[in-house]
């Protein structure tokens with residue numbers, strides 16, 4: 108019988124300092140021995156967004172404590188850990204470097220394997236922490252920096268079907284919250300205040316809805332929210348109406364584009380029972396979950412979501428990706444450096460910037 112592997116994971120790609128200890132179990136999922144996430148909301152709140160220099164300083168102040176807490180809480184000593192995984196990108200290089208260097212140093216002095224993990228692979232595989240799922244599956248990654256449809260063929264094997272050509276969905280939620288003065292962090296607040304508004308009140312644009320396959324665009328929607336927000340003069344009820352209309356428009360866009368992505372997935376994989384995994388911070392949004400669940404009933408596919416605590420940034424998903432890579436003997440890359448950009452499908456065309464033809 109093979110041993111169940113245990114990994115320490117470290118995540119510092121943006122504004123969360125996180126560490127976790129994860130062990131594979133006999134069900135093919137993970138035992139979460141500890142999962143510590145320290146958010147820096149209070150550091151960045153007054154700026155309405157993440158300030159890289161402040162984030163890096165907060166990681167430096169917290170990282171040792173967070174790693175020690177994760178080890179203590181897991182009741183696992185370093186000698187019982189089989190390897191260390193840390194996020195190597197994409198993200199803010201000043202922030203990534205801190206977790207990455209800590210991870211490498213711990214691995215070096217304890218003589219353990221080290222895995223530099225792609226943060227997006229962490230999100231892509233996060234569903235496996237709790238649900239045993241077979242490859243391939245369709246991934247809708249909706250986070251603060253990315254919005255993509257990908258076929259997850261295997262660990263380390265991704266095929267991009269579509270991507271945002273401008274803003275990430277999480278960014279659009281955050282900017283909407285900022286324009287409506289709903290507080291930071293934006294996404295959860297837009298969701299919360301949408302519950303008090305009329306989602307049909309504002310008619311907002313659905314950019315590229317009838318073209319460009321399952322590629323997406325949110326910049327025009329964001330600009331429309333800005334335009335309307337200037338007209339409502341801080342009226343609280345209208346703010347809620349605008350938040351609700353924004354979220355409803357996002358849902359209409361995701362409904363249509365996911366339908367296209369499912370068809371593309373079926374065609375490319377010849378799969379008769381497609382599965383959709385929705386991951387990344389925005390996947391915690393309940394109205395989006397419900398919306399895609401409704402679609403799954405209409406066109407017959409299965410939807411699987413990681414638990415909300417594994418949607419936003421966390422180190423459990425990084426440790427898990429580390430274990431998956433370790434089991435497949437995917438390089439022990441102790442020389443890896445931090446990368447600000449690191450697409451899961453390196454061959455996918457870069458669809459951003461001026462001059463884009465769709």
Ligand SMILES: Nc1ncnc2c1ncn2[C@@H]1O[C@H](COP(=O)(O)OP(=O)(O)OP(=O)(O)O)[C@@H](O)[C@H]1O
Nearest residue numbers: 250251252253277294295387388389391392419420
């Ligand atoms: N309930 C919610 N509804 C909508 N958006 C949400 C919700 N909860 C979190 N978000 C958004 O999710 C984003 C954070 O997700 P995540 O931590 O995965 O992003 P990131 O790590 O910054 O970006 P990336 O993973 O692309 O590098 C933020 O934009 C946040 O507003």
Ligand SMILES: [Mg+2]
Nearest residue numbers: 250251419420
């Ligand atoms: Mg993330």
